[in-house]
Amino acid sequence: QQPVQSPQAVILREGEDAVINCSSSKALYSVHWYRQKHGEAPVFLMILLKGGEQKGHEKISASFNEKKQQSSLYLTASQLSYSGTYFCGTEGGDYKLSFGAGTTVTVRA
Amino acid sequence: SQTIHQWPATLVQPVGSPLSLECTVEGTSNPNLYWYRQAAGRGLQLLFYSVGIGQISSEVPQNLSASRPQDRQFILSSKKLLLSDSGFYLCAGNRGQAEAFFGQGTRLTVV
Numbered sequence: 001q002q003p004v005q006s007p008q009a010v011i012l013r014e015g016e017d018a019v020i021n022c023s024s025s026k027a028l029y030s031v032h033w034y035r036q037k038h039g040e041a042p043v044f045l046m047i048l049l050k051g052g053e054q055k056g057h058e059k060i061s062a063s064f065n066e067k068k069q070q071s072s073l074y075l076t077a078s079q080l081s082y083s084g085t086y087f088c089g090t091e092g093g094d095y096k097l098s099f100g101a102g103t104t105v106t107v108r109a
Numbered sequence: 110s111q112t113i114h115q116w117p118a119t120l121v122q123p124v125g126s127p128l129s130l131e132c133t134v135e136g137t138s139n140p141n142l143y144w145y146r147q148a149a150g151r152g153l154q155l156l157f158y159s160v161g162i163g164q165i166s167s168e169v170p171q172n173l174s175a176s177r178p179q180d181r182q183f184i185l186s187s188k189k190l191l192l193s194d195s196g197f198y199l200c201a202g203n204r205g206q207a208e209a210f211f212g213q214g215t216r217l218t219v220v
Binding site: 002029030032040041042043044047049087089091093095096097098099100101102 | 145211
C-alpha cells in the first residue's frame with residue numbers, strides 16, 4: 001500500500017525543470033511532499049488535500065488528481081539547494097501516512 | 110508549533126540486546142504518532158502508527174513493538190535485536206490529516 005514514485009533518480013543542471021510522480025492503489029484523502037538531505041530528517045514541503053487546489057512554494061509546486069489517485073511535484077528553474085531525496089506520503093482518511101521509496105534529485109552547477 | 114523530540118541520535122547495540130527508543134511531542138495534544146525505519150539509501154518504511162493512547166497499529170511483522178503510554182509519548186522497543194534491525198529510525202507526528210513533523214532520528218547499528 002506504499003505509494004509508487006517515479007523516477008527513482010534525476011540529474012539536473014541549475015535552471016532546468018523536473019517532475020516527480022506519485023501514484024497510489026487506494027483512494028486518497030491527502031498527499032504530502034517532503035525533502036530529505038543526506039543524514040537528516042525529512043522536511044515538509046507541502047500538503048494537498050482532497051478537493052483542494054494546486055499548491056506552490058516558491059518554484060516548487062504540486063498537483064493532486066483525486067480520481068487517478070496521483071500527485072506530481074514540479075521543480076521549476078532548479079537551484080543547487082533543491083538537491084536531496086523527495087518523498088511523497090499518502091493518507092487515505094485513516095491517518096495512516098505511508099511514504100514512497102523516494103526520488104533522488106541531483107542539481108549540478 | 111509542534112516539535113518532535115527523539116533520542117539518542119546514535120546508538121550501537123550488540124545482537125540480542127534489548128532496545129528502547131523514546132519519542133515525545135511538544136506543542137500539540139492528541140497527535141497521531143508514527144515510527145518509520147529507513148535503511149541506507151532507501152525509502153521510509155512505516156513500522157507503527159498510533160491515533161491515541163494505547164492504540165497501536167503494526168504495519169510490518171518484525172522483531173519490534175511499540176507502545177503509547179501517554180498522549181505525547183511513543184516508544185519503540187525490541188527484546189532481542191537482530192542485525193537486520195540496523196537503520197535510521199524516525200518518529201513523526203501530526204494532527205488529523207495535517208503536515209507531519211519529524212524528529213531528528215536515531216541511527217541504530219546492531220553489531
